[in-house]
Amino acid sequence: MGQISKRRSSVSFDYSAMSFTPPSDPVNRKSEIKVSQLCELCHCRKALLRRPKNLQKVCKLCFFHVFETEIHNTIVSNKLFHRGEKVAVGASGGKDSTVLAYILKLLNERHDYGIEIILLSIDEGIIGYRDDSLATVKRNQVQYNLPLEIVSYRDLYNWTMDEIVACAGVRNSCTYCGVFRRQALDRGAAKLGIAHVVTGHNADDMAETVLMNIFRGDVARLEKSTAIITQSTGSPIKRSKPFKYSYQKEIVLYAHYKKLDYFSTECSYAPEAFRGTARELMKNLEMQRPSCILDIIHSGENLVLKPKRQKKISPSEVMEVRSDGAVSLGRPSKFVDGNTCERCGYLSSNKICKACILLEGLERNRAKMTLDTDTSTGGAARLTRELERLTF
Numbered sequence: 006m007g008q009i010s011k012r013r014s015s016v017s018f019d020y021s022a023m024s025f026t027p028p029s030d031p032v033n034r035k036s037e038i039k040v041s042q043l044c045e046l047c048h049c050r051k052a053l054l055r056r057p058k059n060l061q062k063v064c065k066l067c068f069f070h071v072f073e074t075e076i077h078n079t080i081v082s083n084k085l086f087h088r089g090e091k092v093a094v095g096a097s098g099g100k101d102s103t104v105l106a107y108i109l110k111l112l113n114e115r116h117d118y119g120i121e122i123i124l125l126s127i128d129e130g131i132i133g134y135r136d137d138s139l140a141t142v143k144r145n146q147v148q149y150n151l152p153l154e155i156v157s158y159r160d161l162y163n164w165t166m167d168e169i170v171a172c173a174g175v176r177n178s179c180t181y182c183g184v185f186r187r188q189a190l191d192r193g194a195a196k197l198g199i200a201h202v203v204t205g206h207n208a209d210d211m212a213e214t215v216l217m218n219i220f221r222g223d224v225a226r227l228e229k230s231t232a233i234i235t236q237s238t239g240s241p242i243k244r245s246k247p248f249k250y251s252y253q254k255e256i257v258l259y260a261h262y263k264k265l266d267y268f269s270t271e272c273s274y275a276p277e278a279f280r281g282t283a284r285e286l287m288k289n290l291e292m293q294r295p296s297c298i299l300d301i302i303h304s305g306e307n308l309v310l311k312p313k314r315q316k317k318i319s320p321s322e323v324m325e326v327r328s329d330g331a332v333s334l335g336r337p338s339k340f341v342d343g344n345t346c347e348r349c350g351y352l353s354s355n356k357i358c359k360a361c362i363l364l365e366g367l368e369r370n371r372a373k374m375t376l377d378t379d380t381s382t383g384g385a386a387r388l389t390r391e392l393e394r395l396t397f
């Protein structure tokens with residue numbers, strides 16, 4: 006006790022030499038950063054955000070650097086590109102593909118990948134949605150100084166998504182749109198002499214797909230759902246996902262802080278209902294355990310299925326279009342290399358490609374709708390002729 010009081014008395018402060026700023030003084034308050042507010046990477050700048058991926062507190066510059074470096078590492082470790090390669094970025098105008106186009110251009114220049122980047126957009130024909138997002142892509146074309154090619158469903162299939170929904174209903178719109186878009190991206194790339202399409206699918210998309218395939222018991226798709234590079238058998242065009250390990254929230258933050266020009270409206274047609282459920286589940290899991298998105302991908306990557314003998318399936322077993330426009334996607338067939346569709350001549354793993362099977366169903370529905378609304382005496386005969394023409 007005595008010692009403490011002795012020590013106290015021996016400390017003498019020269020108060021006059023200290024410049025004391027009371028915390029309540031608004032004029033002279035010095036802006037000092039507390040250690041706890043510093044960026045955990047550079048330890049000198051103020052942290053601006055917590056990385057959704059690992060909750061690390063980082064400043065803006067370190068966030069840009071770490072986000073770009075992770076994508077570069079994904080590209081290098083998976084050998085996504087080779088020098089001299091022409092690469093098409095599937096550009097929808099949304100946040101993911103806009104950030105992808107921006108970052109690929111940046112990394113190509115920074116690390117000298119030696120690739121040629123082209124923007125490839127598919128116009129599905131959705132008024133009030135795709136026309137507006139394509140306007141964004143056209144601005145990106147100028148901002149990033151990249152060539153742009155637009156391919157439309159109208160030109161390829163003589164249908165727009167608006168017409169498809171009017172004919173087959175909104176419930177199956179994602180199935181039609183997905184099948185047509187995959188083929189349209191391939192055909193657009195082939196037209197440009199490009200054999201590699203990159204898309205903005207991110208870690209959240211991939212983890213959702215893994216969950217959906219588990220819930221459906223779709224082991225065939227589960228096995229392929231975490232591949233960073235995919236290639237339909239028979240197609241010379243490969244697809245890759247450089248954002249495989251990038252969190253959606255980080256992509257949005259990057260776009261926001263870089264002030265990128267992107268289109269943020271959701272598609273006007275029904276979102277894929279089951280994916281929505283998987284997404285919600287994953288968001289809840291992510292709140293409790295941020296790493297769960299990467300953990301789900303990691304689990305998917307490490308699932309090794311026991312080899313199974315496959316029965317050969319006919320194209321009609323693979324996909325069926327019912328009279329109400331509903332589509333049932335059956336089991337995938339055993340792929341055969343080098344096949345071309347007997348109808349459209351485009352590469353297909355079956356005798357008739359999925360797009361042509363869907364188109365046949367749509368044409369049948371259109372003819373039926375014409376009859377239902379045509380009350381003239383010649384209407385029935387016209388429809389019979391139309392249906393005969395459609396019996397391939």
Ligand SMILES: Nc1ncnc2c1ncn2[C@@H]1O[C@H](COP(=O)(O)OP(=O)(O)OP(=O)(O)O)[C@@H](O)[C@H]1O
Nearest residue numbers: 095096097099100101102103125126127204205206
């Ligand atoms: N109309 C399109 N034209 C070209 N590429 C497309 C188109 N629609 C989608 N893609 C490609 O497929 C990826 C995934 O598309 P999805 O429909 O899941 O949209 P998303 O997750 O909202 O992506 P984005 O934010 O880029 O629109 C996109 O990032 C893009 O690369």
